Amino acid sequence: MTNFQNNKKKKLLFQSTPNPSFDPPKAGRQEGRKNFLRKVEDFVCDNCGEKVTGDGYTDHCSKCLWGKHVDFEIPGDRLSDCQGLMRPVKAKLQTSNFKYKIEYKCTKCRHVFNVRQGKDDDRELLMELVK
Numbered sequence: 001m002t003n004f005q006n007n008k009k010k011k012l013l014f015q016s017t018p019n020p021s022f023d024p025p026k027a028g029r030q031e032g033r034k035n036f037l038r039k040v041e042d043f044v045c046d047n048c049g050e051k052v053t054g055d056g057y058t059d060h061c062s063k064c065l066w067g068k069h070v071d072f073e074i075p076g077d078r079l080s081d082c083q084g085l086m087r088p089v090k091a092k093l094q095t096s097n098f099k100y101k102i103e104y105k106c107t108k109c110r111h112v113f114n115v116r117q118g119k120d121d122d123r124e125l126l127m128e129l130v131k
C-alpha cells in the first residue's frame, strides 16, 4: 500500500500595478538665480599659506591661484562641505569683459569649477594657465 501525497504548491501571482501618479523630481532651482553671491571673508591659503584678504569676490589665493572647494554650484554659495584644494587648470580670456576665467579642478572630488580672476591675481601664473 502506497500513499501518494500530492502536495500542491500554490502560486500566487501578484501583479504590480505601476503608480500612474508618478511625480517627476522637482528641480530645486529658483528663478533669477545669481551668478555670484557676495561674501566678504579673509582666509589663509591652504596651498601656500598666504593670508588672503577677501573683498567679497575673492575665492582663491591671489599668490598661487589655488582655491578651496567651498562652493557647491554657484560661486559664493559656500554650500560644499568638500573643503578639498582646487587646482587651477587653465585660464581663458573672456572677450566680453577682457577678464580671465580660471578653470579649477578639485584635487579631492574632481569637481570642476570656473571662477573669475581676482584683481590681485599673480599675472605670471595666470599667463601660464592660458597656454
Ligand SMILES: [Zn+2]
Pocket: 045, 046, 047, 048, 049, 050, 061, 062, 063, 064, 065, 066
Ligand atoms: Zn596660495
Ligand SMILES: [Zn+2]
Pocket: 069, 082, 083, 084, 106, 107, 108, 109, 110, 111
Ligand atoms: Zn571637492
